[in-house]
Amino acid sequence: MLVCGEPSGDLLGAQLMAGLKQLEPGVEITGVGGRAMAAEGLNSLFPLDATAVMGLREVVPAIPAILRRVKEASDFALKTRPDAVVLIDSPDFTHRIAQRLKRIDPTIATINYVAPQVWASRAYRAAKMARYFDLVLALLPFEAPFFERYGLHATTVGHPVIERAAQMTGGAEFRARHGIAPGAPLLAVLPGSRTSEIRFILPVFKEAVALIAGRVPGLVTVLPTVPHVAARVKEAVKDWPSPLHLIEGDAEKFAAFDAANAALAASGTVTTELALAGTPMVVGYKVGWLTYSLASLIMNVRYITLVNVLLDREAVPEFLQERCRADLLAEAVVKLFAEKDSERADLDEAARLLGKGGERPSLRAARAILDFVRAQ
Secondary structure, eight states, X not given: OEEEOSHHHHHHHHHHHHHHXXXXXXXXXXXXXXXXXXXXXXXXXXXXXXXXXXXXXXXXXXXXXXXXXXXXXXXXXXXXXXXXEXXXXXXXXXXXXXXXXXXXXXXXXXXXXXXXXXXXXXXXXXXXXXTTOSEEXXXXXXXXXXXXHTTOOEEEOOOGGGGGGGGOOOHHHHHHHTTXXXXXXXXXXXXXXXXXXXXXXXXXXXXXXXXXXXXXXXXXXXXXXXXXXXXXXXXXXXXXXXXXXXXESHHHHHHHHHHOSEXXXXXXXXXXXXXXXXXXXXXXXXXXXXHHHHHHHHBOOSOOSHHHHHHTSOSSOEEEGGGOOHHHXXXXXXXXXXXXXXXXXXXXXXXHHTTTTSSOHHHHHHHHHXXXXXXX
């Protein structure tokens, strides 16, 4: 049984499903996912609606709905007793399922795929996780030793996002399809896929685009979105300050990355996808003041963009919270247009550290799950 809580986890779940089916063709997979996992054959117990939220202001009103989903998913696992329940990312949602399962029936095996970055804040949570997870599939090279120190069995499988590198093509065709001239400066704008991100980040990005358009003649923008926030995004971009192409679907998004000269992105999985596409980027992120105030008390890392974490330097410019301002973002993006290859070597190095060039991480993850199940 695989369970994810938001679109980025849905993509990881779909890749994992493909790996499981390749190694064990007769495997039966149940659980919770979105469109990508549905395309791999999953009949989801419920849609990713209430669970795809972030930030205190958004999470608190959604708590009753989230808890209902937690009960629904865990009750299904208790009834069907799968060989393993794999909880993918979204710890506020998926970890509650693991906790409830272990409380009611400790014999049900639980596996965490994409563990929360407890090495970045509140490391004590790793010891707590050891009480309700039997195995962690670690994405980053330093994570498995970290979890093992807290008594939680972990194995490094690599970051499955690198598998999307092969899909980061079709830029010329994308431009032709959307009537964008081959030489036109194209900026990918990626404000996030959560409702809170659209609320806090998209307005700032919109102001930044207006400033960039004034300094980059002929600027064209492309903004990928996902179904559960598409209506909100369409409303927010009605008076967009430059020619805009609003797109949906992973194929279009990845082609847009290949076509774009630069990107303005919210922190998240998309920054790693941009790194794999070799698209220079500027990262901005902003949350509610209370969420940020609490987070700033417990964070112990210098960067939030994975490229920067891996390289231990600010290879990708980051502008967080009070520094997530239109003028600062615009200045950094304009610089990328002027210095087109300034980030490419750093992005390539980060991709190598993520495991690019080796066996597919999702296949390694699938093998680790199957080996674990067979050893029980």
